Amino acid sequence: MEKTYHGHIIERAIHYIVENYRSQPSLEEVSKHVHLSKYHFQRLFHEWAGVTPKQFLQYITVEHAKKCLYEGQSTLATAYEVGLSGNGRLHDMFIKIESCTPGEFQKRGEGLVLKYQVIDSPFGKLVIAESDLGITQMEFLKENTSPIELLESIFPEACFRQELGTYGQMVRDYFTNWKIPEKQIVLDLRGTPFQVSVWKALLSVPSAQFVAYGDIAKAINKPNAVRAVGTAIGKNPIAYLIPCHRVIRETGEMGGYGWGKDKKYLINGFENVQLRNKRIA
CATH class of the missing domain: 1.10.10 (Arc Repressor Mutant, subunit A)
Incomplete structure (x- = not known):
């Protein structure tokens, strides 16, 4: 493509x-x-x-990330006030969260039937896995990586059907026309209650804004759990839609990214340009 x-x-x-x-x-x-x-x-x-x-x-550049952080744009309070709707962003109001019980989480996909497919995005190929409830895994596919082997390593007890589900089609359409879908994209999150709370908090971070790990810890009322928050962010199962690419270190540096730091720069750079163009328009 x-x-x-x-x-x-x-x-x-x-x-x-x-x-x-x-x-x-x-x-x-x-x-x-x-x-x-x-x-x-x-x-x-x-x-x-x-x-x-x-x-x-x-x-x-890193200096831009620092500027955003130190000007106060990185706090979640600011994020709520300056939230954008429109191109280049999926706000939490367009995403509905369903999460499995801790018991279901521990079963690692036992009895679960997942539809999966690889789609193209401006940021690289994505493999999407979808249950009857919603998207349960969405990852950037690294070169020479088999999508089915990747998914089987995450859900070893699940059954897979190679087809694109309803919400996967909505994601593909979004990357094609950059229009916010009329219906909510449902995510079927499988993690611990703490992880799910962190992932939900990330949905409140607007496009082209940055937050530090400590901001997320405060948002979930666990200000001393910064390290645990970082671990939960590193296990984010839904690339891009749950915007862990907008989290930076307390120093203002970009830090790592589960799908590669270059991709993190690519996505944030794209969102910054979208924001700038929207302000100019």
Whole structure:
């Protein structure tokens, strides 16, 4: 799919810019890194992101993350006040959470029938697994990784059918037209009560905003559980829809990401550009 291919090119370019932002790489340097002419790369980047590579750089550097954090934009209180609706974001009002009981969680999929399929997104291929209740797993698929083997490692007792479920189709449509779905996307979360509380809190973080682990700990009324919150975020089963990519370290640094730091920069950079374009419009 051409859109996915272009997404990979932009992701590689972002990685290069992030690694070399202190030297302010030129358009020619970045375009050479992704093996495109600077004119083709400039046009592709602007078409995909809505800004030039030089402008995009301003939004994805670590200094920008620090600025957002220290200006107070990272607190959940601020997040509630400045929440956006529209393109580039799925707010919690568009996502409904169903969670299994602790007993069902421990069974690791016993008796569960899951529909699964791989779809394209601007940020890479996604494997989606869906139960009768809703999406229960959504992960960026790493290169040379079998989707069924990945899912079987998570749900060893489940049965699988290769087809896209109702909510998976809604996710695919969203990545195609960037329109908020009219109906709620239901998530069937399988985790401990603490993990589910952390994942729910993440849904309140608006697009292009950052929160620290401590902010999430306070939001679930467990301010001393910062380390446990970090562990729960690392086990987030629903990529992108539950926006763990918006969580940064207390120092303002981006930190890691379960599906790769480059992808985290890619998604946050994209959301920053969407926010900027919405403010200009």
